[in-house]
Amino acid sequence: MADFTTFTEVDPSNHYTVTAPKVAFAGITENEEAYVYKDxxxxxxxxxxxxxxxxEITSVSGNLAYIFYAVSEAVDDAYGVYLSNxxxxxxxxxHFAGTxxxxxxxxxxxxxxxxxxxxxxSDGTTYYITVERDEAIGTYGTLFAYIxxxxxxxxxxxxLSIALHAKDDFRYLYGGQVWKDGGVQTATxxxxxxxxxxxxxxxxxxxxxxxxxx
Amino acid sequence: xxxxxxxxxxxxGDRIAWCERxxxxxxxxxxxxxxxxxxxxxxxxxxxxxxxxxxxxxYVAQLSxxxxxxxxxxxxxxxxxxxxxxRNEEWAKAKVDTTYNPDLDGDIS
Numbered sequence: 011m012a013d014f015t016t017f018t019e020v021d022p023s024n025h026y027t028v029t030a031p032k033v034a035f036a037g038i039t040e041n042e043e044a045y046v047y048k049d050x051x052x053x054x055x056x057x058x059x060x061x062x063x064x065x066e067i068t069s070v071s072g073n074l075a076y077i078f079y080a081v082s083e084a085v086d087d088a089y090g091v092y093l094s095n096x097x098x099x100x101x102x103x104x105h106f107a108g109t110x111x112x113x114x115x116x117x118x119x120x121x122x123x124x125x126x127x128x129x130x131x132s133d134g135t136t137y138y139i140t141v142e143r144d145e146a147i148g149t150y151g152t153l154f155a156y157i158x159x160x161x162x163x164x165x166x167x168x169x170l171s172i173a174l175h176a177k178d179d180f181r182y183l184y185g186g187q188v189w190k191d192g193g194v195q196t197a198t199x200x201x202x203x204x205x206x207x208x209x210x211x212x213x214x215x216x217x218x219x220x221x222x223x224x
Numbered sequence: 225x226x227x228x229x230x231x232x233x234x235x236x237g238d239r240i241a242w243c244e245r246x247x248x249x250x251x252x253x254x255x256x257x258x259x260x261x262x263x264x265x266x267x268x269x270x271x272x273x274x275x276x277x278x279x280x281x282x283y284v285a286q287l288s289x290x291x292x293x294x295x296x297x298x299x300x301x302x303x304x305x306x307x308x309x310x311r312n313e314e315w316a317k318a319k320v321d322t323t324y325n326p327d328l329d330g331d332i333s
Contacts, residue, residue: 147305148313152308152312154304154305164258164261164262166255166258169247169304169308171312172312173309173313173316
């Protein structure tokens with residue numbers, strides 16, 4: 011399980027409360043350079059991956075977007091990533107006309123966004139998400155998100171997918187990220203229990219010296 | 225795993241509709257299998273499941289946790305991925321399909 015206290019918190023307005031299992035936000039807006047991220051190392055997220063996390067949008071004051079989770083090529087707010095033509099895969103909220111839409115999104119070079127969306131949810135409800143990249147499907151791989159209503163992930167609400175547009179490796183992991191486009195509406199909610207399902211000590215190479223015969 | 229669209233289902237819009245309906249039907253099957261694990265299933269309910277499921281799991285009153293997990297990994301996910309891959313491909317075709325020429329002023333009021 012990811013420990014969010016080891017992440018870097020960029021939070022000029024003190025709208026984040028970060029504990030080991032949880033990134034909670036209260037009254038966050040689209041008018042602040044705020045995000046919680048970790049540098050996992052160059053090309054850390056390569057190939058297939060499957061990441062688990064829980065999200066909730068508790069309340070909002072109007073239309074806005076907010077990113078619960080992302081893997082990205084850049085450190086910035088999500089709109090900044092979008093404008094700088096960096097590649098990012100994320101799971102986000104798009105709250106519009108009273109309906110919370112959960113979006114699986116690819117922000118791609120040339121400031122292009124692709125997304126798939128589920129609009130069957132409600133504020134104040136926790137959703138249990140699995141985001142998977144399967145590089146064997148499609149030219150550049152396909153991103154999937156399974157949205158469950160229970161922590162055991164037995165009750166599936168919807169499956170989202172995007173045919174990806176580049177086979178990139180990602181360095182940065184986000185547990186929360188503002189879409190800073192100047193909006194003043196506020197949102198309260200959280201991302202928690204992020205599980206990258208990576209083996210402990212992954213990447214470490216252990217050498218065994220062969221014993222010389224005497 | 226590939227999709228064999230019905231012969232008359234050739235246009236991107238039709239194929240997207242087919243995929244959406246297939247995903248919805250698959251989600252209902254998933255719900256039934258979840259119910260089979262949590263609360264059990266009658267023989268009559270079992271008989272309504274697709275052969276893809278029945279050929280893999282014989283009828284028992286309550287499905288085991290291991291079989292439920294097996295269903296998720298080896299039935300649901302491969303099938304939904306196949307459906308959504310096809311849908312995404314049809315979406316890409318639909319974006320450049322010039323069958324219609326939407327008037328962004330007159331057609332949207």
